[in-house]
Amino acid sequence: MFVSNSIIMIKFKNISSITALAFLVISFTACTNEKKLPIYGQREAKIVKGADGTERVDTVYQTIPAFRFLNQDSTYITQYMFKGKIYVADFFFTSCTTICPTMHRNLKTVYEQYKGNPDILFLSHTIDFKYDKPSVLKKYAQKLGVDGPKWQFVYGSKDEVYNLAEKSYLTVVKEDSTATDGYIHQGWLVLIDKEKRMRGAYDGTKTEEVEKLKKDIVTLLAEEKK
Amino acid sequence: MRKTLLFVVFFITVCCMIYSCQNAGEIEQAKYMTGGKDLYTANCQNCHGANGEGLGELAPPLTDTTFLKENKVKLACIIKNGSSEGVVINGKSYQGKMPAFSKLHDIDVAQLVVYITNSFSNKQGMYTYEQVAKDLENCK
Numbered sequence: 001m002f003v004s005n006s007i008i009m010i011k012f013k014n015i016s017s018i019t020a021l022a023f024l025v026i027s028f029t030a031c032t033n034e035k036k037l038p039i040y041g042q043r044e045a046k047i048v049k050g051a052d053g054t055e056r057v058d059t060v061y062q063t064i065p066a067f068r069f070l071n072q073d074s075t076y077i078t079q080y081m082f083k084g085k086i087y088v089a090d091f092f093f094t095s096c097t098t099i100c101p102t103m104h105r106n107l108k109t110v111y112e113q114y115k116g117n118p119d120i121l122f123l124s125h126t127i128d129f130k131y132d133k134p135s136v137l138k139k140y141a142q143k144l145g146v147d148g149p150k151w152q153f154v155y156g157s158k159d160e161v162y163n164l165a166e167k168s169y170l171t172v173v174k175e176d177s178t179a180t181d182g183y184i185h186q187g188w189l190v191l192i193d194k195e196k197r198m199r200g201a202y203d204g205t206k207t208e209e210v211e212k213l214k215k216d217i218v219t220l221l222a223e224e225k226k
Numbered sequence: 227m228r229k230t231l232l233f234v235v236f237f238i239t240v241c242c243m244i245y246s247c248q249n250a251g252e253i254e255q256a257k258y259m260t261g262g263k264d265l266y267t268a269n270c271q272n273c274h275g276a277n278g279e280g281l282g283e284l285a286p287p288l289t290d291t292t293f294l295k296e297n298k299v300k301l302a303c304i305i306k307n308g309s310s311e312g313v314v315i316n317g318k319s320y321q322g323k324m325p326a327f328s329k330l331h332d333i334d335v336a337q338l339v340v341y342i343t344n345s346f347s348n349k350q351g352m353y354t355y356e357q358v359a360k361d362l363e364n365c366k
Contacts, residue, residue, distance in 0.1 A: 104281075143283035201347050
């Protein structure tokens with residue numbers, strides 16, 4: 001009698017612990033579903049009037065301003081191309097022998113993963129306004145093995161591209177004759193959401209950070225689906 | 227009896243000498259390999275990849291054992307002076323520009339050559355820094 005009772009007790013204990021565990025697991029997965037990426041850049045408080053005339057304070061986030069660049073097919077592209085999509089942007093140049101090959105080797109793994117997903121695009125800006133004309137970008141894209149509309153390589157004037165890099169994508173780029181290939185620049189891969197806001201920046205030369213980018217893309221795509 | 231004993235001792239000594247020489251050679255090569263790996267990670271991996279796989283058509287793989295064997299005397303030149311001649315690797319043609327690594331010392335170049343010719347399924351043994359100096363004299 002005593003023995004069978006204790007067995008029942010154990011069973012009961014097990015059931016309750018399993019239930020507790022299940023709850024814990026469910027709450028954890030619920031948390032990850034709710035997870036949101038931070039929003040980067042400057043923000044402003046703006047007073048907006050509701051439909052009923054009452055005023056309330058709204059936060060306005062920094063966004064990527066309108067642009068117009070020539071791509072690898074020598075056609076102008078604008079933000080219209082990225083409407084309703086998330087994208088990963090970076091700054092590079094084709095004759096860069098240091099960090100760019102690593103950045104694009106890593107970014108290519110992300111590209112391969114999302115090849116069939118129309119909700120995400122890739123946008124690489126060249127900072128070599130002297131040499132990287134569209135035909136050079138085309139050759140580069142072909143050689144990297146990613147030539148197609150999903151990954152855009154764009155060329156623009158020095159002012160346009162450098163301003164956009166520093167002010168909007170928070171990436172340092174600079175001409176510098178003492179640097180290895182004539183330019184100094186950072187290897188950020190910048191994640192932009194559908195509202196043109198910056199949601200993450202990852203060092204494209206580090207595989208751990210690129211793994212983080214892959215995870216964050218999943219989170220952002222899920223967030224945008226809602 | 228005494229003669230046989232002497233002979234055995236002599237034989238063992240010679241064996242030991244040969245064995246330790248071989249070991250010294252292996253140790254030397256192992257040193258080159260470790261140095262070479264660090265240099266490779268810092269200077270070459272971005273283009274040629276962690277496993278020598280290359281990068282699309284931008285940089286050729288370092289897995290073509292026949293190419294590396296046939297061009298072994300040119301490897302020091304390619305590394306030190308760069309190359310934009312174009313190469314055919316594993317039957318595929320590459321038209322790129324490899325930058326010059328003119329700052330590397332002969333010993334660094336030797337370590338790199340030992341590393342790449344004994345990694346990525348290549349196994350071509352030792353290559354010394356004295357050989358680097360000789361090979362560099364014949365660069366085009």
